[in-house]
Amino acid sequence: KxxxxxxxxxxxxxxxxxxxxxxxxxxxxxxxxxxxxxxxxxxxxxxxxxxxxxxxxxxxxxxxxxxxxxxxxxxxxxxxxxxxxxxxxxxxxxxxxxxxxxxxxxxxxxxxxxxxxxxxxxxxxxxxxxxLTAALIADSLVKACQKWNQPLKDSTLLIIGSTGDIGSACVRYFSNKVKKILLTARNPAPLHQQEEQLKSEKANCLASTHVSELLPAADLIICVASSVLPENYLDLLQSHAIICDAGYPKNLNSENVKPSQKIYAGGMxxxxxxxxxxxxxxxxxxxxxxxxxxxxxxxxxxxxxxxxxxxxxxxxxxxxxxxxxxxxxxxxxxxxxxxxxxxxxxxxxxx
Ligand code: NDP
Incomplete structure (x- = not known):
């Protein structure tokens, strides 16, 4: 049982x-x-x-x-x-x-x-x-890129909650598959340690504790933070952005998404x-x-x-x-x- x-x-x-x-x-x-x-x-x-x-x-x-x-x-x-x-x-x-x-x-x-x-x-x-949650997130984002014609290798991926258990698994999965990986979390020490580790592995990455600075550059976003982000953050995203929101509560409000942006529940x-x-x-x-x-x-x-x-x-x-x-x-x-x-x-x- x-x-x-x-x-x-x-x-x-x-x-x-x-x-x-x-x-x-x-x-x-x-x-x-x-x-x-x-x-x-x-x-x-x-x-x-x-x-x-x-x-x-x-x-x-x-x-x-x-x-x-x-x-x-x-x-x-x-x-x-x-x-x-x-x-x-x-x-x-x-x-x-x-x-x-x-x-x-x-x-x-x-x-x-x-x-x-x-x-x-x-x-x-x-x-x-x-x-399994991390594996489903990764699999869904690969499929989303195929469905909405956004090649992974040409994409900048932002992981919100990158130092967490699921976030760090997603970093491991995608860091050598995307053009650039952006990392964010609130605590600077583990975040910059993660950035240093990735740089030592020759990954193209950038970390910041300010999510809003990273959002405009992202083609793909994985949300795995346990916090609701401010409503206006969606406005900072590119019109073709694909967002996999696996966090609880939902990190971004899907009600406010632009028709050209894709936001879906991840880890399901x-x-x-x-x-x-x-x-x-x-x-x-x-x-x-x-x-x-x-x-x-x-x-x-x-x-x-x-x-x-x-x-x-x-x-x-x-x-x-x-x-x-x-x-x-x-x-x-x-x-x-x-x-x-x-x-x-x-x-x-x-x-
Ligand atoms: P963790 O607590 O391990 O990680 C949370 C991450 O989010 C940390 O990196 C944390 O870093 C960061 N974070 C929290 N608040 C913010 C914020 N406001 N801005 C930026 N970063 C933030 O959690 P898990 O990895 O275990 O889970 C992640 C999420 O996935 C949770 O919301 C959980 O409920 C959800 N989940 C979904 C499942 C599903 O089936 N869909 C299954 C399991 C979990 P810092 O504290 O430094 O900010």
Whole structure:
């Protein structure tokens, strides 16, 4: 069995699913304000079962465990409480006898941060799911360049969040495939260390902590920062820019994109043979995508590992993703019919 530990990124989803699991006895729905008061006190809970249909192995079963981290409390000042809750969610997964668990969104911090590093509880292994996410981002951008006639080797690629776990994997993948690579993050020390490393490998690169200085030069942009960037940043981009936004919350607002610019959700996959949740209503409440059978790369990493009988902590720490593992997990996923998602954003499918 596989497991997925997650959390919600907005109150609308939370209000919907909390009201859907309440026994109301005819009482009115709980308001957002009421739910906000108590949400942080909910213990991690298994909310629903998941069935994924593999092309070669048929159905594989797993659980979704909600960590109940508050979307308002994902910042540094709440880190210890969030680590504690994530640890409890991991223990819950171990009690349920899950073989391998993906830590979605913010919960992956427990595997990325040195101090709280977690390898396994009893026989249950944990993975951030970031290797498959990075592989899907890379594969989608290669396909986007083919689709929209923007040759990679002639392109300048900007990676927003280049020093992060997924960002650094994308840097590794693309640094010798593009004309120039632009790097950005807020902390100057790791950023300039990354720039020096790339220069020593003869890559054509430039780093700056000021994203706005780099945007006008970019043909391609990968967004893997955990921050929303200012609205006017899209205006700084070239009219032919292709943007793969894999961050949560979404780093750039796809509503404001020019018709000639392409912005799509990155790190996503399509489960060709489909999946279902039980109870079914969670599919709408929690997994709301404009297309059917779409899922996050990070969650599908645990599914692929379970299907392959590989109960191991595949992605852990920060900055450890290598190209060999990216190629392996992407190919293993494809074998089971879990492939790079078609291009879509909040407005729907992009042609
Ligand atoms: P990390 O925390 O390892 O990396 C985040 C990176 O973003 C760091 O380089 C950080 O550097 C940088 N950053 C943060 N804020 C800003 C900012 N305002 N401007 C510029 N750079 C910034 O995260 P991960 O690599 O694990 O994940 C990256 C993103 O991908 C997250 O948003 C995560 O939710 C999302 N994700 C998506 C998945 C999917 O399936 N689509 C799966 C897994 C993750 P610094 O702190 O120095 O600024």
């Amino acid at each position: 596989f497991g997925v530990i997650g959390h919600q990124d907005n109150w609308k989803k939370i209000v919907d699913f909390v009201n859907s699991i309440r026994i109301t006895d005819g009482n009115p729905e709980l308001s957002q304000a009421k739910i906000k008061e108590v949400y942080g006190y909910f213990p991690p809970t298994k909310l629903f079962d998941i069935q994924i249909n593999s092309k070669v192995s048929g159905f594989v079963e797993g659980y979704y465990i909600e960590s109940f981290l508050s979307p308002d409390e994902l910042g540094h000042s709440h880190i210890w409480n969030n680590l504690k809750k994530t640890r409890e969610a991991c223990e819950k997964a171990a009690q349920l006898g899950v073989d391998v668990v993906a830590l979605g969104g913010f919960t992956s911090i427990i595997l990325e941060s040195g101090g709280a590093n977690l390898q396994a509880i009893q026989g249950t292994k944990f993975t951030t799911g970031n290797t 996959c399509l489960v060709e043979e489909g999946y279902c949740f039980s109870p079914e209503h969670f599919q709408k409440n929690i997994y709301e995508f404009p297309l059917p059978n779409i899922s996050h790369g990070c969650t599908m990493e645990s599914v692929v590992l379970a299907l392959e009988g590989q109960s191991l902590a595949f992605s852990k720490g920060r900055g450890n993703i290598n190209l060999e593992n990216m190629a392996y997990i992407l190919a293993a996923a494809a074998k089971h019919g879990i492939v790079t998602a078609p291009f879509f954003n909040s407005k729907g499918l992009i042609n």
